[in-house]
Amino acid sequence: MNTCSSNDLNARVARIIDDLAERGWSLQTHFIAPTLTLELAEECRKRAAAGLLVRAGVGRSALAVINEGLRGDHIQWLEAGQNPACDQYLALMDGLRQALNQALYLGLEDFESHFALYPPGAYYKRHLDRFRDDDRRAVSVVFYLNEQWQAEQGGELRLHLADGSHHDVLPVAGSLLVFLSAEMPHEVLPATRERLSLTGWLRRRGSGPL
Template sequence: MSADQPHIDISPPISRAEAVAVALERHGWCCYPDFIDPATVMALAAECQELDRRGNLRPATTGRAPGRHAGVLRGDRTHWFEAPALSDAQRVLWGRLQALRHVLNRRLMLGLEELEAHYALYPPGAGYARHFDRFRDDDARVVSSVIYLNHDWKSDDGGALRLHLPDGPYDIAPRGGMLVMFLSAEIEHEVLPALRNRLSVAGWFRRRSLT
């Protein structure tokens, strides 16, 4: 990986949110290891697994109603966050993402008005085909985010997020606590299959739709 790749490494130190904004402005995407503390990561992971055990994670769909399709391009199961009815762990994450939204608006003037997010669990062998996050008929999604919840993830476990960048594909292992962000309309990406359950919180920072 070349020195100018947008992993966060900024001196002098600045806040997490400011660092993410700088990298996103420069590159259109970024990775921030340990954006969420280990205790919150563990609590979120346990909650995601318990929701799945109870059957509250549902097979994900693609597209928007009424033309949703299930199980064609993606194999994850999801559960949407419902503010203000958030668990304690969700509230911690939600607060940090909302703080990040305010910083992105101040520095980049993106006009982000709201946040949506869901748990995503990919069972072994499941992935998500190459795609953009912004819908063709709705331009509200501006910035995509993923927080990974996987403990002790190894490269051999697979499950990388593959970003399709102008200079070629770039793979990011889904290690616990890491934040990945990218511009929803500009970065095509996919999720590669893993050998074990792969847990995350996927989110989108949205503006008022212009279409």
């Protein structure tokens, strides 16, 4: 079985709920079993080697514009049925969606996610995850896939907190970072090695255009 035990997973989800309610973000290490994390990392590298990850744009999909000065990651969106490990991850995120709805009444309806690969030196400047004309993204979720990551290799995701301070999160394999999309400006700092993650959003029915 690739997932952690039900009790362990439920405890981590409970901590996410408490953290979001209290401070708007949560970091859980070893969120899922190392075997599944490794399978996801291998799938990301396989897609990258096949040329399936493309330079990410800025803005909503149909209107996204490549801006190398803002972000340098390469991405591919996940779709159900493509890969067993990805399907398992999507199922876990749907369980998180249901738990957050039950506890926090967020009205989350679905989840979208993509692989993200940052080449050495790539970054993503400070931004918010919610579009000006589309408020459906409510909760941002980042799952890291980098084995044996060292602090001196950089690549932190820097959360800019409401009190003016910041908190840096190293992209260590198995770590899940969850935060409120509209309330948490953040940036990705450059790394000295390739940096892999699954980045996604739990979405609610919004008032913006579909």
